[in-house]
Amino acid sequence: MSSKRMVKRFSAAVRVSHWLYAASFITLAVTGYLQFGSALDWMIPLFGSLEGAMVVHRVAAVFLIIAVVLPLLMRPREVSAWLSEVFNFSRADADFLKSFPAKFVGVKKEIPPQGFYNGGEKINSLIQIICGAGLIISGLFLWLSAAPPTIMYPLHALLMAIGVASAIGHIYLALLNPVSNEAIGGMISGEISEQYMKENHGRWYEQTYKKRKGTP
Amino acid sequence: MSRMARLIDITRCTACRGCQVSCKRWNQLAGEIGAFTGSYQSHDDLSPGRWTMIKFYEEKKPGGEMAWHFRKATCMHCADAGCLKACPNEALVREENGTIRRIEENCIGCGHCVQFCPFDIPKVDEVAQKMKKCTFCYDRISNDREPACAKTCVPRAIVYGTWDEMAALADERLAQAKKLYPDSRIYGKDELGGLGVIYILPDSPAKYGLPEDPSLPFTLGLWKDVVHPFGKGLIGASLAATGLAFIISRRNAMKLKESAKLEEGGYDDEQQKNG
Numbered sequence: 041m042s043s044k045r046m047v048k049r050f051s052a053a054v055r056v057s058h059w060l061y062a063a064s065f066i067t068l069a070v071t072g073y074l075q076f077g078s079a080l081d082w083m084i085p086l087f088g089s090l091e092g093a094m095v096v097h098r099v100a101a102v103f104l105i106i107a108v109v110l111p112l113l114m115r116p117r118e119v120s121a122w123l124s125e126v127f128n129f130s131r132a133d134a135d136f137l138k139s140f141p142a143k144f145v146g147v148k149k150e151i152p153p154q155g156f157y158n159g160g161e162k163i164n165s166l167i168q169i170i171c172g173a174g175l176i177i178s179g180l181f182l183w184l185s186a187a188p189p190t191i192m193y194p195l196h197a198l199l200m201a202i203g204v205a206s207a208i209g210h211i212y213l214a215l216l217n218p219v220s221n222e223a224i225g226g227m228i229s230g231e232i233s234e235q236y237m238k239e240n241h242g243r244w245y246e247q248t249y250k251k252r253k254g255t256p
Numbered sequence: 257m258s259r260m261a262r263l264i265d266i267t268r269c270t271a272c273r274g275c276q277v278s279c280k281r282w283n284q285l286a287g288e289i290g291a292f293t294g295s296y297q298s299h300d301d302l303s304p305g306r307w308t309m310i311k312f313y314e315e316k317k318p319g320g321e322m323a324w325h326f327r328k329a330t331c332m333h334c335a336d337a338g339c340l341k342a343c344p345n346e347a348l349v350r351e352e353n354g355t356i357r358r359i360e361e362n363c364i365g366c367g368h369c370v371q372f373c374p375f376d377i378p379k380v381d382e383v384a385q386k387m388k389k390c391t392f393c394y395d396r397i398s399n400d401r402e403p404a405c406a407k408t409c410v411p412r413a414i415v416y417g418t419w420d421e422m423a424a425l426a427d428e429r430l431a432q433a434k435k436l437y438p439d440s441r442i443y444g445k446d447e448l449g450g451l452g453v454i455y456i457l458p459d460s461p462a463k464y465g466l467p468e469d470p471s472l473p474f475t476l477g478l479w480k481d482v483v484h485p486f487g488k489g490l491i492g493a494s495l496a497a498t499g500l501a502f503i504i505s506r507r508n509a510m511k512l513k514e515s516a517k518l519e520e521g522g523y524d525d526e527q528q529k530n531g
């Protein structure tokens with residue numbers, strides 16, 4: 041039990057960026073939502089007033105942008121590996137999605153061997169990349185332009201809704217779902233168990249060990 | 257109470273700016289000295305402390321002759337008000353008498369109303385973080401007094417009354433105006449569901465800095481009528497789906513534990529202790 045073999049998954053820079061992004065995103069979503077709907081209006085006193093919340097929205101936006109730029113500067117190779125995986129949707133990813141509904145409700149199922157990211161993680165990454173980039177661009181227009189193109193208003197709101205809806209699923213899978221929540225360790229300590237790696241990322245496992253054997 | 261309106265008859269207006277002063281006086285707005293604008297116009301634009309003004313427009317006719325147009329600019333208190341729809345915090349409301357009234361406490365100075373007013377009327381006071389515009393003298397008209405600008409107008413270019421009366425008066429005035437200005441026309445009766453200001457213009461709206469056929473950008477409807485309800489539905493659906501999945505996943509986990517107990521004769525934690 042205690043002698044689980046661990047494998048390295050994410051570098052410290054990427055983990056810091058992930059959590060900085062997560063904290064800023066949640067802050068932005070909450071403060072932005074105050075303008076969007078009324079379900080969170082009880083939180084207004086937390087920010088002093090709606091004006092205060094909109095100041096917090098802008099401060100959090102700066103942190104979100106830092107969270108995006110940081111790994112691009114510090115770990116460009118890790119980022120480009122992520123991007124090339126995410127934009128390379130394979131047969132195995134599609135097969136993964138077929139087994140996903142069972143996984144979503146906590147039933148363990150044999151899944152086709154996955155690479156470093158599985159099909160679901162790729163889709164989540166894709167949605168977050170598109171929404172994140174779009175929110176930053178439209179947000180900067182709304183913030184800095186004296187007369188922003190009016191399409192930026194509905195665009196910003198739409199991307200928020202899509203980004204938040206998918207983040208809810210992402211948070212659930214990472215924290216609460218008994219089948220997949222072991223993965224959270226990869227984002228906290230940077231490591232996951234070899235067992236989990238073998239079961240959930242078979243192709244990554246193989247590639248890693250083939251490489252090791254191949255090296256003289 | 258019925259909808260009220262101002263008739264602003266540009267064929268009678270003499271550009272004396274009496275209304276500009278009277279508005280300042282009644283609303284206790286401080287005077288501001290602006291830079292020279294290159295024409296007879298007093299200031300470059302409306303401001304948080306200037307809710308109405310006479311705007312001047314110079315036109316060079318084909319023969320080289322100069323023509324001069326001017327118009328009292330003010331909030332139109334539109335039936336279909338873009339500002340009101342864009343406001344995120346219910347800081348703008350439509351009163352029964354047609355006033356698009358701003359509620360001071362609710363206004364956060366975000367300026368969304370500025371982007372969606374077809375007439376470029378609202379101005380944000382960046383220091384106070386409040387938008388300011390013509391109030392239609394709401395305090396006066398709800399006490400049966402006419403707006404300060406209408407009261408002061410000597411040639412009776414500004415007339416105040418019910419919307420229907422003003423629409424009828426506009427027809428009368430137009431018939432008279434046609435004799436002097438054959439191209440004159442009514443502006444504001446049909447535009448944006450009927451404006452709270454009905455103009456008699458001596459010539460085409462473009463010459464008075466008015467949009468020929470004012471409309472609200474489709475992005476406003478897209479934002480408030482499509483994206484907002486869709487977005488709320490999407491977030492709600494995501495919460496509901498994950499909530500449901502969470503409950504099912506816990507029940508599945510419990511079932512697994514039960515069967516582990518049956519097969520191996522002991523609870524999870526006991527097994528862990530033993531293993």
Ligand code: HEM
Binds near residue numbers: 068094
């Ligand atoms: C990435 C996460 C973000 C989320 C979830 C988010 C969410 C929102 C939401 C829901 C609104 C209200 C829109 C409406 O009423 O329909 C809003 C407004 C706004 N957002 Fe964001 N936003 C994000 C990022 C940004 C960024 C990066 C910036 C700036 C760089 C920004 C700047 C603004 C501005 C200026 C407004 C207009 C409200 C105001 O005037 O204060 N947002 N945001």
Ligand code: SF4
Binds near residue numbers: 333340372373378
């Ligand atoms: S003129 Fe502009 S500010 Fe006035 S009611 Fe119409 S949209 Fe609103």
Ligand code: SF4
Binds near residue numbers: 348362364370
């Ligand atoms: S500036 Fe004030 S009135 Fe205008 S949209 Fe924002 S909150 Fe509403």
Ligand code: SF4
Binds near residue numbers: 280307308330391405
């Ligand atoms: S109605 Fe009142 S607030 Fe509006 S322009 Fe006239 S005097 Fe000013």
